[in-house]
Amino acid sequence: MMQDIFVTTLAQPLESWQQAFADCQCVKEVPLVNTQQEQVMFWLHMNEDRQHWMQGAVQRIVKHYPNAKIVVLANAPDQAEALYALSLGAVGYSHAYATAEALTEIRTVIEHGGLWLGNSLLQKLIEVSTKLTSTQTDHVEAILSQLTQREREVAVEAAKGLSNKEIARILEITERTVKAHLASIFERLKVKDRLHLALILNRNYTI
DSSP: OOEEEEEOSOSSOOHHHHHHOTTOEEESSOOSSOOOSSOEEEEEEOOTTTHHHHHHHHHHHHHHOTTOEEEEEESSOOHHHHHHHHHHTOSEEEETTOOHHHHHHHHHHHHTTOOBOOHHHHHHHHHHHTTTTTOOHHHHHHHHTTSOHHHHHHHHHHTTTOOHHHHHHHHTOOHHHHHHHHHHHHHHHTOOSHHHHHHHHHHHSOO
């Protein structure tokens, strides 16, 4: 039997979570002691810190619950962020306010060894991936060498799904500067959006 644990800063779990999994647990942080004898599925509800928090939470789960499954729940889903979540070790990414029926479907797919990204993102990934099948790591590195150091830093953060505001805060530059760098990055690397950029970096480039 798989135990569902929702990691969230909410005072009360969402009604859809309880409807989907009547025996679910809600905690504010990933427990550092594994007291679960059965398999565990962690549902990470993104907070305002987003990627930094997600990275730390996934790392703690992998360390203390090596057999656990991880699903990231976002209030405002982002395609590049979904790809970054998978690169960290998550096996699912969904809207936090998905219906109870959708949540149970996600759980079923993952229990059977599948990944869950949602139809729109899967279609986008298929579309972009077909154009990148011949891309090699050395070739990607050669392309990225065309970027300035600051542009590379912006590109790496954008590939994680961070917003312009978050990138500006992390790199201590203005949002206007971030926007200008992204425009230059897209043009130089011949990518059309953040997801395309994320695919190149997360699949073929060591960040």
